[in-house]
Amino acid sequence: MRGKNNMLNEPIVTKRMGFEDSYTLERYLATGGYEGLRKALSMTREQVKEEVNKASLLGRGGAGFPAGRKWSMLRQAPTSYLVINGDESEPATFKDHLLVERDPHQLIEGTMIAAYALGVSQAFIFTRGEFALGIERLTAACNEAYEYNAVGKNIFGSDFSVDLVIHPGAGAYICGEETSLIESLEGNRGFPRIKPPFFPAVTGLYGEPTVVNNVETMSNLPWIVLNGGDAFAALGQGSSAGTRLFALSGRVNRPGWYELEMSKTTFRDLIYDKDLGGGIIGDKKIKAFIPGGVSAPWFFEEHLDMGLDQDAVAKAGSMLGSGSVVVMDETTCVVRASWRITRFFHRESCGQCTPCREGSGWLEKIMRRIEEGSGRPEDLDLLMDVCDSIAPGVTWPPQQTTICVLGPSIPSSIASAIRHLRDEFLEHIKLGHCPYEKDHILTGAAR
Amino acid sequence: MKQNNDYMEKMLARKTPSTGGGFSAEGMKRAEALMALYPVKRSALIPMCHLAQGEHGWLTEECIEEIAALVGVSPAEVSGTASFYDMLHLEPVGQYVISVCTNIACMLAGAYELLEAVEERLGIASGQTDKDMRFTLEEAECLGACDTAPCLQVNSRFFGPMNSESFDKLITDLASGALAGVVPPHGVLSRVERVFSLTTKGATDAAQMDTTDAGQK
Numbered sequence A: 001m002r003g004k005n006n007m008l009n010e011p012i013v014t015k016r017m018g019f020e021d022s023y024t025l026e027r028y029l030a031t032g033g034y035e036g037l038r039k040a041l042s043m044t045r046e047q048v049k050e051e052v053n054k055a056s057l058l059g060r061g062g063a064g065f066p067a068g069r070k071w072s073m074l075r076q077a078p079t080s081y082l083v084i085n086g087d088e089s090e091p092a093t094f095k096d097h098l099l100v101e102r103d104p105h106q107l108i109e110g111t112m113i114a115a116y117a118l119g120v121s122q123a124f125i126f127t128r129g130e131f132a133l134g135i136e137r138l139t140a141a142c143n144e145a146y147e148y149n150a151v152g153k154n155i156f157g158s159d160f161s162v163d164l165v166i167h168p169g170a171g172a173y174i175c176g177e178e179t180s181l182i183e184s185l186e187g188n189r190g191f192p193r194i195k196p197p198f199f200p201a202v203t204g205l206y207g208e209p210t211v212v213n214n215v216e217t218m219s220n221l222p223w224i225v226l227n228g229g230d231a232f233a234a235l236g237q238g239s240s241a242g243t244r245l246f247a248l249s250g251r252v253n254r255p256g257w258y259e260l261e262m263s264k265t266t267f268r269d270l271i272y273d274k275d276l277g278g279g280i281i282g283d284k285k286i287k288a289f290i291p292g293g294v295s296a297p298w299f300f301e302e303h304l305d306m307g308l309d310q311d312a313v314a315k316a317g318s319m320l321g322s323g324s325v326v327v328m329d330e331t332t333c334v335v336r337a338s339w340r341i342t343r344f345f346h347r348e349s350c351g352q353c354t355p356c357r358e359g360s361g362w363l364e365k366i367m368r369r370i371e372e373g374s375g376r377p378e379d380l381d382l383l384m385d386v387c388d389s390i391a392p393g394v395t396w397p398p399q400q401t402t403i404c405v406l407g408p409s410i411p412s413s414i415a416s417a418i419r420h421l422r423d424e425f426l427e428h429i430k431l432g433h434c435p436y437e438k439d440h441i442l443t444g445a446a447r
Numbered sequence B: 001m002k003q004n005n006d007y008m009e010k011m012l013a014r015k016t017p018s019t020g021g022g023f024s025a026e027g028m029k030r031a032e033a034l035m036a037l038y039p040v041k042r043s044a045l046i047p048m049c050h051l052a053q054g055e056h057g058w059l060t061e062e063c064i065e066e067i068a069a070l071v072g073v074s075p076a077e078v079s080g081t082a083s084f085y086d087m088l089h090l091e092p093v094g095q096y097v098i099s100v101c102t103n104i105a106c107m108l109a110g111a112y113e114l115l116e117a118v119e120e121r122l123g124i125a126s127g128q129t130d131k132d133m134r135f136t137l138e139e140a141e142c143l144g145a146c147d148t149a150p151c152l153q154v155n156s157r158f159f160g161p162m163n164s165e166s167f168d169k170l171i172t173d174l175a176s177g178a179l180a181g182v183v184p185p186h187g188v189l190s191r192v193e194r195v196f197s198l199t200t201k202g203a204t205d206a207a208q209m210d211t212t213d214a215g216q217k
Helices: A025-030 A035-042 A045-055 A067-072 A095-102 A104-118 A132-147 A178-185 A215-227 A229-233 A267-272 A310-315 A334-348 A354-371 A379-390 A407-420 A422-431 B006-013 B025-036 B041-056 B061-071 B075-082 B104-108 B111-122 B164-176
Strands: A081-086 A122-127 A163-168 A210-214 A243-250 A256-261 A286-290 A324-329 B096-101 B135-140 B152-154 B157-159
Touching: A025 A104, A025 A132, A035 A104, A035 A215, A045 A067, A045 A104, A045 A215, A045 A229, A067 A104, A067 A210, A081 A104, A081 A178, A081 A215, A095 A104, A095 A132, A095 A215, A095 A243, A104 A122, A104 A132, A104 A163, A104 A210, A104 A215, A122 A132, A122 A178, A132 A163, A132 B157, A163 B041, A178 A210, A210 A215, A215 A229, A243 A267, A243 B104, A267 A286, A267 A324, A286 A407, A324 B104, A334 A354, A334 A407, A334 A422, A334 B104, A354 A379, A354 A407, A354 A422, A379 A407, A379 A422, A407 A422, B006 B025, B025 B041, B025 B061, B041 B061, B041 B075, B061 B075, B096 B111, B104 B111, B111 B135, B111 B164, B152 B164
Parallel strands: A081 A122, A081 A210, A122 A163, A243 A324, B096 B135
Antiparallel strands: A243 A256, A286 A324, B096 B152, B152 B157
16 A cells, blocks of 8 residues: 655654564564553553543544543443454545554554553454455464463553454444444444444443444554653644544545644645645646545535644534545546445445435435436436435534434535536536546446 | 464365355364354354355355354344345355445546456456356445555455456466465455464463353343
8 A cells, every 4th residue: 555654753653654564563563562552551541541631532433532532431330342443444445454454563552552541351353354464464463462462361461461352344334333333243234223322332342331442543542652642632733633544545646545744734735745645647627525535525626725634624514534535636527426425325324214225225316317317407406305304404514313323424425516516417417428528427337 | 373274274275165065173163262252152153154254155054054053043143144244145156256346436546447347358247256156246335445446356355456457467367376375265354363262261272262151141
């Protein structure tokens, strides 16, 4: 995977990516590995939690919930669990894939630090099944870590013991939702659970209190413990502290991962800087970009100078989400792009709730009719009407109508596209094909 | 550290998907060891489905029945769970399962054009298996390798960026065995097995661990 982190004095989660053998214990130990865990074990649990609180580390999974606050909600009980969410499936997101495959020991170390802080003795790393090489390296790293005594009984001679299980997923987008992930980990279909209880921290895996944290969130912990929460919070700005892994893809010259200080870099830098995205292929103009995974409303040229900042993006009506940025240039067919996103949601809907299951299907059918040249001008209002039925008002953040938050975010991308680029949709309908590329009518493969 | 063993060698040597059958004796030991890793044994249901696919290339009816018996649920419960997940195949698949991503990032890089070329080269449409049971073709959702778009997977191993020429070469390399070290048989997720059991419970050998249902909810 291609990427860069030299915009930083000191990368936090990607510092070993330059090494071919970054995933081995040997390399890990040669580059300061497991020092964070050693230090954490010399501190009290409260002191470790305090450092994470001071770091104001926001969860890197998509919702951006402060990790320290999530930990503080863990209900006190004789048995509790830590589950790491590595089921990265949000389209165009590939940061956890990188961290699992290229630095599995860092993830294990972070997980052990969290397990210590939370006082749990059983942790699971739920890894997306499609990341087979990642699962293989994580399993090898887990074997090495047990032998090295960084996992298991009396870690590094302390009285702290924890078991770690690498759990393979089996291919379902919805399992990224934490209650669905727990259901899947219990051996069931990945159906999100009815809320309340809102948080697995109260009732989670096997009905016990459970903290579910993202892979990137965990990978930050060794550095935070070693360097202190204040050093982490000094990077970035306001609530968007530290660095973050951004996954850039689409019509740019240099797609890849970029570890950047939050807030300090703008979308324009990320897309156009010669050391980052390197500009748009063929020097074309930008039409739209997705700021944080396909569930996020699209951004347009006027948003380019906004910083990569969770609050700023939220204020502008979208989300930084999973940190994946997808660039669409002036030749991109908006009908085709929004159809493909809708199709994804339709395929991946778990089917429990009507607005999501039926709504996504109808959106996909209507979008497809337009894409294939049989659209009608009134289809745009019809689409917005269906969007409104899925999430009343089609606001951001959306109104909750389903068991999990994924359903109501289905309309966000397509609604933002229709609102901003309505003329293009109408032009497509009038012509019966894409105004930019005539051969974009779905044939053969897309049947 | 021992990272490989006879069982894994046998899995990796499997050329074609099997026509059916249950777990081998060695596989059954591993299924039991998997259950012992979890506080509640049903949690091993999906890992055991992967184990079955590693032995057979797909999730056979016999394995579904054996998993059901191990976990203590009906076979319908196992197949009902398995059918939810894209990676678990309840019907035989070809030697190579080719999954072409067509989601947004790959689409912007020409994934549908790639998929058409793949369909033409293999002579099958997405969702089909060729009559020699060599290839199964799937249109995948985002696989999480968007910097190498358009990407595809062969038996869950990544290749990208791809075009019709590099795909032709991929097929040639698969046929010649040049990729044997990269692409395991379909269903083998990890070529490394867990060697450590639950040390906090004092056991040392996963295969010998207690698999009673004390933790069953």
